[in-house]
Amino acid sequence: MTDKRDQLEALAMENAQRCGMSGMSFRTLADEVGIKSSSVHYYFPEKSDLARALIERYSDDFFAALDKIENSNWNLRRKVKAFIAIFEDVARNKKLCLCGMMAAEVEQLDDHNRSLLEQYFKNIEKWLVKLLEDNHQDVRTELPPRLIAKTLLAGLEGALLLDRVAGDMQRIKAQKELFLSLIE
Amino acid sequence: MTDKRDQLEALAMENAQRCGMSGMSFRTLADEVGIKSSSVHYYFPEKSDLARALIERYSDDFFAALDKIENSNWNLRRKVKAFIAIFEDVARNKKLCLCGMMAAEVEQLDDHNRSLLEQYFKNIEKWLVKLLEDNHQDVRTELPPRLIAKTLLAGLEGALLLDRVAGDMQRIKAQKELFLSLIE
DNA sequence: GTCTATATACAGATAGAC
DNA sequence: GTCTATCTGTATATAGAC
Numbered sequence: 001m002t003d004k005r006d007q008l009e010a011l012a013m014e015n016a017q018r019c020g021m022s023g024m025s026f027r028t029l030a031d032e033v034g035i036k037s038s039s040v041h042y043y044f045p046e047k048s049d050l051a052r053a054l055i056e057r058y059s060d061d062f063f064a065a066l067d068k069i070e071n072s073n074w075n076l077r078r079k080v081k082a083f084i085a086i087f088e089d090v091a092r093n094k095k096l097c098l099c100g101m102m103a104a105e106v107e108q109l110d111d112h113n114r115s116l117l118e119q120y121f122k123n124i125e126k127w128l129v130k131l132l133e134d135n136h137q138d139v140r141t142e143l144p145p146r147l148i149a150k151t152l153l154a155g156l157e158g159a160l161l162l163d164r165v166a167g168d169m170q171r172i173k174a175q176k177e178l179f180l181s182l183i184e
Numbered sequence: 185m186t187d188k189r190d191q192l193e194a195l196a197m198e199n200a201q202r203c204g205m206s207g208m209s210f211r212t213l214a215d216e217v218g219i220k221s222s223s224v225h226y227y228f229p230e231k232s233d234l235a236r237a238l239i240e241r242y243s244d245d246f247f248a249a250l251d252k253i254e255n256s257n258w259n260l261r262r263k264v265k266a267f268i269a270i271f272e273d274v275a276r277n278k279k280l281c282l283c284g285m286m287a288a289e290v291e292q293l294d295d296h297n298r299s300l301l302e303q304y305f306k307n308i309e310k311w312l313v314k315l316l317e318d319n320h321q322d323v324r325t326e327l328p329p330r331l332i333a334k335t336l337l338a339g340l341e342g343a344l345l346l347d348r349v350a351g352d353m354q355r356i357k358a359q360k361e362l363f364l365s366l367i368e
Numbered sequence: 369g370t371c372t373a374t375a376t377a378c379a380g381a382t383a384g385a386c
Numbered sequence: 387g388t389c390t391a392t393c394t395g396t397a398t399a400t401a402g403a404c
Binding site: 022025026027037038041045046047 | 378379380381382383
């Protein structure tokens with residue numbers, strides 16, 4: 001049994017990725033773990049504390065996955081495939097990226113959480129740029145790494161959004177094909 | 185003076201594109217046009233009626249813009265630029281695509297509105313495919329039109345999302361550059 | 369068409385007992 | 387830590403008067 005705070009975070013994460021910010025109400029969470037909503041406030045005094053915990057948790061998990069990819073001895077193509085596979089996993093589970101979802105409802109976040117969100121996207125792009133620069137010999141296009149990083153990430157986030165509405169994975173698949181075509 | 189229903193729709197559209205679904209509450213709208221929330225129900229019996237009106241209005245405006253592009257005598261490059269310019273306009277005004285926003289909160293929509301949303305994206309892709317096929321001689325890549333259409337649209341939707349968080353237009357700019365590089 | 373009044377539900381949040 | 391109880395705010399929605 002994990003501790004209750006962790007349990008609450010995990011549940012809130014599920015709900016948020018499926019139902020947006022409205023899916024992480026203190027009452028719903030309380031019901032699901034079998035306590036009262038006032039007790040949830042013990043762990044997360046304000047809603048923004050919960051939102052922050054989720055962004056940090058999602059971000060930590062994501063960059064842990066990137067670390068694994070970075071420390072492998074795979075070639076660029078396989079590394080990019082592994083990067084895209086993180087998003088394919090989200091799509092397969094009919095979820096959204098937590099941060100993509102929050103980006104759509106950013107007006108509900110306080111300044112600190114907004115800047116966490118901004119950093120999340122920037123750091124992913126930074127990681128991608130480094131990956132592409134370190135393997136420039138395997139990149140088939142003249143387009144700068146910064147541009148490839150930005151369009152790859154934005155396209156994956158958009159694909160998650162649109163594919164969930166359509167109930168398929170066509171756009172994420174297309175995005176994968178397009179960017180793999182730019183790599184040896 | 186436009187009629188009140190139209191005024192309500194226009195305001196709801198603004199709010200929704202800036203603040204998400206929570207931005208289109210009947211009370212807020214009522215306050216803004218100077219009537220009571222119960223009077224808003226006269227025009228839109230239920231919230232889903234308002235949501236539907238917005239999707240249809242946004243969709244109609246969008247495809248009217250596509251018609252103009254289609255009926256021009258521009259070459260492919262200029263037409264694609266004009267297509268992307270629709271999204272640049274949204275970004276410049278710090279807004280989201282209405283349908284992109286709703287895609288992020290799709291669990292709040294009823295079945296009918298979900299299918300309107302799905303059709304919106306599918307029809308844009310269809311329009312793009314036709315554009316690319318009709319001008320295949322100006323397309324620099326072997327990638328099929330269907331794939332280009334899907335990645336262009338998803339990338340623009342994602343770019344709107346991420347750029348608004350960052351407060352700039354870097355991703356939309358990158359998306360433009362990438363896809364113009366595929367065209368003569 | 370617009371109003372007042374109201375029903376009902378749910379949100380975030382806090383005080384204070386145990 | 388968790389509870390009960392409660393406050394406050396807001397949401398959608400409806401009945402019925404004018």
